Amino acid sequence: MNRNFETKELHWxxxxxxxxxxxxxxxxMPARNVPEVGVWNADKLVHxxxxxxxxxxxxxxxxxxxxxxxxxxxxxxxCIGFGASIEWLQENCTTDRHFDDLDIVANTLGVVLFLFxxxxxxxx
Numbered sequence: 001m002n003r004n005f006e007t008k009e010l011h012w013x014x015x016x017x018x019x020x021x022x023x024x025x026x027x028x029m030p031a032r033n034v035p036e037v038g039v040w041n042a043d044k045l046v047h048x049x050x051x052x053x054x055x056x057x058x059x060x061x062x063x064x065x066x067x068x069x070x071x072x073x074x075x076x077x078x079c080i081g082f083g084a085s086i087e088w089l090q091e092n093c094t095t096d097r098h099f100d101d102l103d104i105v106a107n108t109l110g111v112v113l114f115l116f117x118x119x120x121x122x123x124x
Contacts, residue, residue, distance in 0.1 A: 083107030
């Protein structure tokens with residue numbers, strides 16, 4: 001394998017890991033520390049954007065050596081499962097954050113939007 005390819009891959013993996021930590025931190029921090037935005041359902045747009053970016057970073061990181069269609073499916077399922085797991089953690093491991101079905105819908109929408117964008121636009 002080309003050393004330059006390995007270095008680029010490592011950078012994407014590091015960025016992906018940092019993004020996962022950022023999502024965890026922001027999702028599990030106390031609700032009183034989350035800034036209010038004056039736009040209706042702005043948090044759902046943020047969720048969709050964060051999971052769009054997560055799917056893109058996971059795809060670019062090339063964690064698995066499998067065919068691209070299978071890898072896209074794995075990336076989508078991992079991202080959606082990660083978002084659902086965070087909702088469970090909010091409900092069961094925090095005192096002021098709660099499970100929200102619409103957050104899971106927004107996360108899933110972000111992943112699906114990435115998959116459609118990937119199909120029609122050269123993103124990664």
